Amino acid sequence: MSEQKKLSNVNNLAGTIEVPGDKSISHRAVMFGSLANGKTVITNFLMGADCLSTVDCFRKMGVSIDIQEGTVTVEGKGYDGLVEPSSILDVGNSGTTTRLMMGILAGSSFHSCIIGDESIAKRPMARVTKPLRLMGAKIDGRENGQFTPLAIRGGELHGIKYESPVASAQVKSAILLAGLKTNQEETTVIEPHKSRDHTERMLRAFGVEVKEDEISATVKGGQSLTATNIFVPGDISSAAFFLVAGAIVPNSEIILKNVGINPTRTGILDVLKMMGASIEIIPHKEDAFEPIADIVIKTSSLKGTTISGDLIPKLIDEIPVIALLATQAEGETIIKDASELKVKETNRIDTVVGELSKIGATIKGTDDGMIITGKTKLVGNATVSSHGDHRIGMMLAVASCITQDAITLYDAKAIEVSYPNFFDHLALLSK
């Protein structure tokens, strides 16, 4: 295990921060800029390890990508301008890079190989391999294309109408991106619940027509992307750690500036309200293609709630820190319909329950979620681990703000995947 950090409780958290750019939007901006004709300038790009993996992969496919202090300039030569990579495309720890790029590679008539880290090797890829094969792509991989390493040879594709068994923006996006490479045919993805719609919004910003309803999205093949400039809003999934910290640490008030509040991502705000948190959302007037707000959170008196159904895809990455929030709420919080947690960077039901139990939480895993009973005093005096999962690492660092005794966090380095300056922000607010 790499780096360990000793973390002690804090008296209060106060001040203003701007969380880094949204991870989902940063990935897409580099990818779509690479597929577009012309120069795309991306500002407030997330310089996290996952998005840098995306940059690295597209550079290997011949795209010129320049990075200067959070501004990324992509010189796209069109979808057909991508060239066969001469080495393996390494996605690191990033599921988004893997799955969206599979869709793009399915529409590219060359050979390519994808590998990633140990965590990526365990994550299910059949959910993407299957529809892309139906469209005509040749994909091979470990256990018949279920896992990385993967080898892809794309080419002429057919449109499909695909009913995805999971609500997953990664699956939806992969299919829509491949769908751009059919000969004028329509490709539709239907989901059990609506997943985040950043792909649909950003494709439109790049001049592509996308039809959408409550649970489906459709593109017609043959459309090309035209370069545009993209401002990346702050990541609500990163803001979530400080929203929870502000609510559970005594005498706190945190202002979070420029947070993306796309309605397919704001489940954490709904949950904070349902639990009685003292939260104010101040939307910005002029929105680009994604809405933005400043958010103020104060120490709150919280009550348990039930989180399920349509709400789950709107907060899937926030569940680890919501579990921590629930330890500080009176009564029971039930999280269900969230079996997707098992196939993230770690099995997040097991890692959340295991690590929070070590510091005194009353929490039990279920087949599709967890049940937390509060309010409990978190004791600390324990060694906990991120298990290489950035969101588990940050959740535990927030927990340490209220533990009675210090905790030691192993593998804190994983946090660089999505929030490289997380500990700087924590230090700034606890001064």
Ligand SMILES: O=C(O)C1=C[C@@H](OP(=O)(O)O)[C@@H](O)[C@H](O)C1
């Ligand atoms: O499309 C995206 O950018 C993402 C979609 C979600 O995954 P799924 O598509 O697997 O639900 C989310 O958990 C991930 O962090 C980012």
Ligand SMILES: C=C(OP(=O)(O)O)C(=O)O
């Ligand atoms: C699940 C996540 O990301 P990805 O799927 O891109 O690895 C996440 O950031 O929590």
